[in-house]
Amino acid sequence: MTRPLIYRSLFYIALIVVCVALYQLAARFPLQRDFTQNELNSLEAGSVHILSQLDKPLDITVYATEQDAKQGDVRKLVSDFVALYQRYKPDISLTFVDPLKEPEAVRKSGIRDNGEMVVNYAGRSEHLTTLNEQTLTSALMRLARNREQWVMYVSGHGERKLDGEANHDLGEFGRRLTQNGYRVTSLNLTVAQEVPDNIGLLVITQPQKKLFKGEIAKLLRFVERGGNLLWLLDAEPLRGLESLAEQLHIDPLPGMVVDPAAQELNAPKDWTLGGGYPPHPVTRDFDLITAFPYATALSVDDSTDWTHHTLVEGAANGWVSQRRDMHFDATQDVPGPFSLAFALQRSGPEREQRIVVVGSAAFLSNAYSGNGGNLDLGMNMVNWLAGDEQFITLAPHTAKDGALTFSRQQLTAFTYSLLLALPLLMVAIGGWLWWRRHHSA
Numbered sequence: 001m002t003r004p005l006i007y008r009s010l011f012y013i014a015l016i017v018v019c020v021a022l023y024q025l026a027a028r029f030p031l032q033r034d035f036t037q038n039e040l041n042s043l044e045a046g047s048v049h050i051l052s053q054l055d056k057p058l059d060i061t062v063y064a065t066e067q068d069a070k071q072g073d074v075r076k077l078v079s080d081f082v083a084l085y086q087r088y089k090p091d092i093s094l095t096f097v098d099p100l101k102e103p104e105a106v107r108k109s110g111i112r113d114n115g116e117m118v119v120n121y122a123g124r125s126e127h128l129t130t131l132n133e134q135t136l137t138s139a140l141m142r143l144a145r146n147r148e149q150w151v152m153y154v155s156g157h158g159e160r161k162l163d164g165e166a167n168h169d170l171g172e173f174g175r176r177l178t179q180n181g182y183r184v185t186s187l188n189l190t191v192a193q194e195v196p197d198n199i200g201l202l203v204i205t206q207p208q209k210k211l212f213k214g215e216i217a218k219l220l221r222f223v224e225r226g227g228n229l230l231w232l233l234d235a236e237p238l239r240g241l242e243s244l245a246e247q248l249h250i251d252p253l254p255g256m257v258v259d260p261a262a263q264e265l266n267a268p269k270d271w272t273l274g275g276g277y278p279p280h281p282v283t284r285d286f287d288l289i290t291a292f293p294y295a296t297a298l299s300v301d302d303s304t305d306w307t308h309h310t311l312v313e314g315a316a317n318g319w320v321s322q323r324r325d326m327h328f329d330a331t332q333d334v335p336g337p338f339s340l341a342f343a344l345q346r347s348g349p350e351r352e353q354r355i356v357v358v359g360s361a362a363f364l365s366n367a368y369s370g371n372g373g374n375l376d377l378g379m380n381m382v383n384w385l386a387g388d389e390q391f392i393t394l395a396p397h398t399a400k401d402g403a404l405t406f407s408r409q410q411l412t413a414f415t416y417s418l419l420l421a422l423p424l425l426m427v428a429i430g431g432w433l434w435w436r437r438h439h440s441a
Contacts, residue, residue, distance in 0.1 A: 047137040048088050053144045053390055057091040059120040063099050063111045074115050142181035149200035149386050155186040158208025167367035173378055189215035195222035200386035203230045205361045211240035226348040228385045232361035235296040249301040250357050255322035257295040259315040269326055270294050276313035281389050282380045288373025292360035297338035311341040356381045
């Protein structure tokens with residue numbers, strides 16, 4: 001055997017060894033990167049966080065035919081989508097059932113639509129007819145909760161409703177609570193003997209009519225017994241809730257917060273932007289902008305009973321004004337910065353009691369909840385109040401705009417370049433090549 005042949009053989013042997021080693025490393029330590037602009041091939045950080053909370057195997061059964069007249073190969077679409085979840089939780093099993101071939105299985109499972117998905121976890125199940133990350137992750141969050149959590153909201157005095165569709169209501173927030181596994185219902189204190197002790201939390205919004213003394217007494221007893229509370233204030237009179245504010249050592253400043261920083265961003269004059277989120281489980285890894293319309297500033301009195309933590313700060317260069325005039329008056333207005341939301345907690349005989357007070361109920365209303373991270377912050381508050389800190393997740397990233405916007409001059413230049421300059425350039429190159437070929441011959 002000649003020396004070059006030996007070298008060549010050794011090279012190919014070494015190449016095979018390196019390829020096998022790389023394959024073993026890739027199989028043992030998989031590494032993937034999503035370079036798409038909107039990370040279409042990756043899960044949100046919140047979805048990954050929820051998967052980490054599921055310590056038992058997850059079974060997904062999809063009732064779908066092999067081909068659909070509108071969507072084509074449904075099974076491939078579902079398999080590719082579920083594979084994103086299996087990347088982070090390998091013990092997810094995916095099974096397909098053909099409704100045409102197994103009608104009895106379809107009947108027993110209560111399936112109605114082609115492509116319907118049944119998600120089973122720890123003896124509980126969820127049916128999904130719409131397949132996207134939000135619906136599946138919400139279902140997983142509901143399955144991950146090991147107990148039923150009730151959220152009640154006080155009604156009967158013109159308060160904002162968690163199932164209402166009006167702009168001032170909190171219906172979108174209520175739907176998000178339901179999607180994440182909470183049971184939402186109203187509570188009329190004129191009918192109920194007491195506020196139930198077994199609920200996750202009670203929500204109070206700004207009443208438009210003054211509460212009766214008996215209703216206030218029931219609220220105070222609920223707090224005294226260690227109940228958890230989300231109190232959403234407006235820059236309006238408390239209408240009977242003064243004793244509750246006194247019990248919590250909360251002092252809303254009279255007037256509305258004016259935030260010049262919001263006006264500089266062309267936001268409405270009655271908005272205050274969340275400018276800072278001091279460290280707290282509610283604001284963990286939270287850095288989205290929040291908007292608080294018609295906000296009232298909150299202050300707290302020192303108390304040996306409660307521990308107070310500021311959740312949201314705002315209006316560093318703003319002020320609180322009781323006038324319609326939006327100009328600062330040093331003789332009448334109170335300068336910022338202000339606390340827009342507080343978390344209160346104290347030790348109880350059975351559990352730690354938690355309360356959140358927010359100086360703007362409008363920030364979770366249907367008209368404003370979609371701004372910035374308002375809904376995400378509201379959900380973080382509820383999860384903390386209900387003792388579900390493990391579900392306080394990173395807020396989903398905003399999809400990047402993939403559209404290209406041209407000015408009139410840019411569009412004209414692009415049009416002439418594409419329709420005139422480029423063809424002339426190709427003709428010139430072709431002519432030069434023809435001239436060169438003929439003169440070289």
